[in-house]
Amino acid sequence: MSSQALVRVEGVVEDAGGFDLLAPEGTRYRVDVTDAVFDPGNSLLAERLEGRRVVAFVGPTVHRLYGERLRAYLDARLAPGSWSVHVIATGERNKTLASVEQVCAVAKAAGLDRHGVMLAVGGGIVADVVGFAASMYARGIRYIKVNTTLVGQVDVGVGVKTGVNALHSKNMFGAYHPAHASLNDPSLLATLPPREIRCGLAEIVKMAVILDGDLFATLERHPDAFLHTPNGDVETYVLRTSMRLMMEELCPNLRESELARLVDFGHTFSPVVETAGGHRLEHGEAVAVDMALSAHIARLLGLADADTCERIVALLTRIGLPVLDPATCTEDLMTQALQASWQRRGRKLHLVVPTGIGKATFVEELTDLPAEVLREALRALGAGGGAQ
Known part of the structure; x- marks a missing residue:
């Protein structure tokens, strides 16, 4: 045994090339x-693939924009016949078990073995579907993410969860199936439509509200970040x-043994806003509505x-994000959302609400949120969104 003790440093370490996490x-x-x-x-990507057999999956838009470059890269860097690229359907309606099974079927037909790699190139839905498929295929194989959206780079791309709607x-x-590697190239964001950028900004606002007042103030000064006037430093x-921030918050509770999580700010009402609205709103838009409603609840409860x-x-x-969706922001549907979250979170509400900019707490019990408070919060949003 070495006389020099081994030091295990848990947490998140940042360097010029990215972040290392040890939970x-x-x-x-x-x-x-x-x-x-x-x-x-x-x-970098070739190094992470390690010369293994690769089956890559991309959505239609990413394929149109980057498919040729991806194939040229794999052709230049990997052995002939060791890789293939396949287009899969995207959108919330295709985030299903059927899509996961199709990914597995494509991988099997391509000869992917237990040492192979599934490569997901796209946004959060591609990462979720392919990651879940990789967690099941041959009882679990490696997968790698190249995140092409802002939501993917700041949210899905830095965590370990995979999943589909059902x-x-x-x-x-x-x-919970950590990617073998997660690669983020900020230049890929330049091709995103404004709506997708705004959805990513919603997840960034979430982190700023609960953890970082300086980040929030930066967004107040630059609400068009990534949109109209690119500013590289900002x-x-x-x-x-x-x-x-996301990795630091996830690290101590990576597999959610504790169900009270600050990063669930904006994710209590939003699932019902999305599903009841037939996914008319994108995920980030529904999160924005949830955050606005939760902010008013905090104000009315005297917490903010x-x-x-x-x-x-x-x-x-x-x-440019919505703060109200009249079709789904009804007292009945939002009460249903609270009940669903209470059940999913071990019969505790764990509703995240701000107590200041950069600070948040939990409303733990359903009984701590009277119906009249929910009703008044919805009324305030309907009256124009601001504090009344």
Whole structure:
């Protein structure tokens, strides 16, 4: 035995190339930040693939934009005949067990063995579907993510959850299956439509509200980040800060043994807003509505002052996100959302509400949120969103 003690450092470590995470229960993974990920001169993706057989999956839009570059990269970097690229359907309606089974069927037909790698290139839905397929295929194989959306880079791409919608519920089936590698190239965000950028910004606002007042203030100064006036320094700060905050918050509770999680801010009412609305709203838009409603609830319960509530709702509005969806933001449906969250979270509500900018707490019990408070919060949003 060596006389030099081995030191185990748990947590998140940031360097110029990305982030390393080591959770208390032993899970370890890395999230890389790189430029020109599909340039054959960039060896990072090839290094993570390690010369294994690869079956890659992309959505239709990503295939149109980057399919040719992806194939050229794999052709230049991998052995002939060791890889293939396949297009899969995207959108919430295709985030299903049937899609997972189809991914597995394609992989089997391509000869993917237990040492092979599934490569997911796209946004959160592609990562969720392919990641869940990888968790089941041959009882679990490696998968790698190249995240092409802002939501993917700051949220899905830095965690370990995979899942699909089922039984009229979001992410009803899934697994904790850490990616072997998660690669983020900020230049890929340049091709995103504004709506997708705003959805990503919703998840960034979430992290700012619960954890980082400086990040929130930066977004107030630059609500058009990643949109109309690119600012490399600002966007780098926003992107990397959001990624680090998410990983630091996930790390001690990676597999959710504790069901009270600050990162669930915006994710109590939003599942019903999405599903009851037939996915008319994107996930980030539903999260924005949830955050605005939760801010008003905090104000009415005396947990946050009117200025905090006003700033949160105003920032969401300035970014261009909705703060109310009249078709789904009814007292009946939002009560159903509370009941569903209470049941899913071990019969505790664990509703995350802000107590200030950069600070949050939990409303733990259903009885702590009287019906008249929910009703008044919805009325305030309907009256224009600001604190009344």
